[in-house]
Amino acid sequence: MRHRLATLAASAVLTASAAVPAFAADGPAHVEGALASGATWVMDVPENWNGTVLLFSHGYRASGEPNPAENAPSEQTAAIALRQGYALIGSSYATTGWAVEQAVPDQLATLDEFTTRFGKARRTIAWGQSYGGLVTTTIAERNADRIDGTLSMCGLVHGGVANWNSTLDAAYAVKTLLDPGSDLPLVDFPDQVAASRAATAMTGVVDQAQSTPQGRARIALAAALHNIPGHNDPAQPEPGDRDWEAQQRNQYEVMTRFPTTAMEWRQEAESRAGGNMSWNTGVDYAAMLTDSPYAAEVEGLYAAAGLSLHDDLTALAGGPRITAEPGAVDYMTRNVAFTGELTKPQLDIHTTGDGLVPVQVASAHRDAVSEAGASRLLRQSYVDRPGHCNFTAGEQLAALHTVETRLDTGRWGSTEPAAMNARAEVAEPGADHAYAPYQPDPYPRPHDLDD
Incomplete structure (x- = not known):
C-alpha cells in the first residue's frame, strides 16, 4: 500500500541521491523509486523524524496480482507512526509469489537507498505481516547486522x-x-x-x-x-x-x-x-x-x-x-528455514482465530528459538480476535513500542495483556484492543531447524 498521507501531500517527491544528515528531514518527505532488480520502493519521512526507520515487509501476492511497494501494515498504522516520528520504508519485492530469495535483498537494498537519501538511522526495526513476517524473520536470522530488532505480525514464523x-x-x-x-x-x-x-x-x-x-x-x-x-x-x-x-x-x-x-x-x-x-x-x-x-x-x-x-x-x-x-x-531450507538462532530481539504477535496462518506456528518458532538457546531474545503476544492479521493500529504500535523498550533498556518489560493493551490505547485511544492471555497448542509438524 503506497502511503500518500494528507500530511505529506504538499511535499515534492525527492529524486536527488545526495546524502542528508540523519534526523534532518527538511519537511515531510515522500519518496518513490526503483531498484536494479526491478522492485519499487516507497519512503515516508516525517519532519520530526525521531531517528528510527521501520523497514516493512508486506504479505504474499500471487502471480499476476498488482505488486506496489508498501511501507506500513495499514494507512491508520502509518498515520500514527508518522505522527510519532518514525520513518517508514519498504519495497514491492522484485517478483510476486514465494519470493523470499528476492524479497530479502530487495528490502536490504531499500534500506541502503534510505541511508543514501537521509543518512544512517539511529535505529532500524524490521517488521512485517503474514508472508512479510517470514521475510522479517529471515532478515532477523540471516542479516541481523542490518537491524536492531524485529516484529513479526501474523507471520509464517514456522518457516x-x-x-x-x-x-x-x-x-x-x-x-x-x-x-x-x-x-x-x-x-x-x-x-x-x-x-x-x-x-x-x-x-x-x-x-x-x-x-x-x-x-x-x-x-x-x-x-x-x-x-x-x-x-x-x-x-x-x-x-x-x-x-x-x-x-x-x-x-x-x-x-x-x-x-x-x-x-x-x-x-x-x-x-x-x-x-x-x-x-x-x-x-x-x-x-x-x-x-x-x-x-x-x-x-x-x-x-x-x-x-x-x-x-x-x-x-x-x-x-x-x-x-x-x-x-x-x-x-527451501537454504532460503527460509529457521534455526531459531536470534541475535537481536524479536516479538511475534498473532490473532488467536487465524484461518490462513494458524496461531500454532508461533509454537514452532518458540521451540526453535528455545532449542537454539536464544529464548531471552523472543517474546510472543496474542490478540483474541478472529481473522488473519486482524489487528488494530494500536495493537501494532504497542508491539513496536515493546520491541523499543527491549532495545532501550536491555529488558523486555511487561508483555502481559494488560500492559500491551495499555500501550495500544495510548497509540490509538478508543479502539477495541484485545491482547489476551493465550498459549497456542504445539505445532503439528516438525519445524525446520538446521536438520
Missing part, C-alpha cells in the same frame, strides 16, 4: 518447509477421505493451468462433502490437521465451545479457499524450488489429531454422523504417501 508440509496434510486428508478414487494431484504441478484445474476440482469435492453429515465430519478432520480454527472471520458469529456444527461451518469457509493455497500457490513455490519440497512419509495422523485443539470437535461430528473415526485414521495411515525432492527441500 517454509514446515508451511508446505502442513498445507500438504489437509490436502492429503481431503483427497484420501473425500475423493479416494480420483487421480487428483497434490504436488508436482507442471504449470498454473494444471494447478488451477486441481484447485477447482478439490473445491468441488469440499463443496459436495459439505452437504452430508459424513462429509462435514471429514472436512473437520482435514481442517484440524491444519489447525484451522472454528471461529476465523469477524463476520462469523462466535460459536459456543461445544457447538461443533457451527465451528465446522466456519472451518468449511476456509476449506473452500484452501485449494488455492494448496495447489496454485504451491505450484509457484515448486517452480522456484525445482520440484516438490514437502512430504508426509512417516507422519502419524492419529497422533496429530490427538494433539489438535479441535480433536473433540472432530470426535463429536464423527459420532453424530455415525462414522468410525478409527477407520478414517486407518485410511490416512494406509494411503499412498508423498515424498519430497531433496533438491527442492534444500532450496
Whole structure:
C-alpha cells in the first residue's frame, strides 16, 4: 500500500541521491523509486523524524496480482507512526509469489537507498505481516547486522518447509477421505493451468462433502490437521465451545479457499524450488489429531454422523504417501528455514482465530528459538480476535513500542495483556484492543531447524 498521507501531500517527491544528515528531514518527505532488480520502493519521512526507520515487509501476492511497494501494515498504522516520528520504508519485492530469495535483498537494498537519501538511522526495526513476517524473520536470522530488532505480525514464523508440509496434510486428508478414487494431484504441478484445474476440482469435492453429515465430519478432520480454527472471520458469529456444527461451518469457509493455497500457490513455490519440497512419509495422523485443539470437535461430528473415526485414521495411515525432492527441500531450507538462532530481539504477535496462518506456528518458532538457546531474545503476544492479521493500529504500535523498550533498556518489560493493551490505547485511544492471555497448542509438524 503506497502511503500518500494528507500530511505529506504538499511535499515534492525527492529524486536527488545526495546524502542528508540523519534526523534532518527538511519537511515531510515522500519518496518513490526503483531498484536494479526491478522492485519499487516507497519512503515516508516525517519532519520530526525521531531517528528510527521501520523497514516493512508486506504479505504474499500471487502471480499476476498488482505488486506496489508498501511501507506500513495499514494507512491508520502509518498515520500514527508518522505522527510519532518514525520513518517508514519498504519495497514491492522484485517478483510476486514465494519470493523470499528476492524479497530479502530487495528490502536490504531499500534500506541502503534510505541511508543514501537521509543518512544512517539511529535505529532500524524490521517488521512485517503474514508472508512479510517470514521475510522479517529471515532478515532477523540471516542479516541481523542490518537491524536492531524485529516484529513479526501474523507471520509464517514456522518457516517454509514446515508451511508446505502442513498445507500438504489437509490436502492429503481431503483427497484420501473425500475423493479416494480420483487421480487428483497434490504436488508436482507442471504449470498454473494444471494447478488451477486441481484447485477447482478439490473445491468441488469440499463443496459436495459439505452437504452430508459424513462429509462435514471429514472436512473437520482435514481442517484440524491444519489447525484451522472454528471461529476465523469477524463476520462469523462466535460459536459456543461445544457447538461443533457451527465451528465446522466456519472451518468449511476456509476449506473452500484452501485449494488455492494448496495447489496454485504451491505450484509457484515448486517452480522456484525445482520440484516438490514437502512430504508426509512417516507422519502419524492419529497422533496429530490427538494433539489438535479441535480433536473433540472432530470426535463429536464423527459420532453424530455415525462414522468410525478409527477407520478414517486407518485410511490416512494406509494411503499412498508423498515424498519430497531433496533438491527442492534444500532450496527451501537454504532460503527460509529457521534455526531459531536470534541475535537481536524479536516479538511475534498473532490473532488467536487465524484461518490462513494458524496461531500454532508461533509454537514452532518458540521451540526453535528455545532449542537454539536464544529464548531471552523472543517474546510472543496474542490478540483474541478472529481473522488473519486482524489487528488494530494500536495493537501494532504497542508491539513496536515493546520491541523499543527491549532495545532501550536491555529488558523486555511487561508483555502481559494488560500492559500491551495499555500501550495500544495510548497509540490509538478508543479502539477495541484485545491482547489476551493465550498459549497456542504445539505445532503439528516438525519445524525446520538446521536438520
